[in-house]
Amino acid sequence: MESEKLPENSDAHHEHSSNCNGTITCKDCLDVLDMVIDQEESPTEAFKQHLKDCLPCLEKYNLDKAIKEILHKRCNHQELPPGLVDSIKLRIFDNAGS
Numbered sequence: 001m002e003s004e005k006l007p008e009n010s011d012a013h014h015e016h017s018s019n020c021n022g023t024i025t026c027k028d029c030l031d032v033l034d035m036v037i038d039q040e041e042s043p044t045e046a047f048k049q050h051l052k053d054c055l056p057c058l059e060k061y062n063l064d065k066a067i068k069e070i071l072h073k074r075c076n077h078q079e080l081p082p083g084l085v086d087s088i089k090l091r092i093f094d095n096a097g098s
C-alpha cells in the first residue's frame, strides 16, 4: 500500500528558515526599505528577491513608494511635516479594512 505523499513545500516556505540563498529576513528588508524608496540605498539582489517572495513586504514597499511619490508631487520636495505619512497610511488602512 502506498503512503500518501506529503506536500513538502505547500505552506511551509515562509517559516523561519536559515538564510541559505542569500535571502534576507523581513526585518532586514524593512530596515532598508525606506532607504531604497528614498534612493539612499540601492536595492540588493537579496532585497529584490525578498520582495518577490514576501507579499507583506512587497505591499509595504509599494504602499510607501506610492505615498512618497504623492507627497513629493504635492509638496514639491519640501520637508514633510512629521506624522503626515503615518496619518495617510492610517487612512488608507482604514479604507482597506472595511
Ligand SMILES: [Zn+2]
Pocket: 025, 026, 027, 029, 050, 054, 055, 056, 057
Ligand atoms: Zn518579508
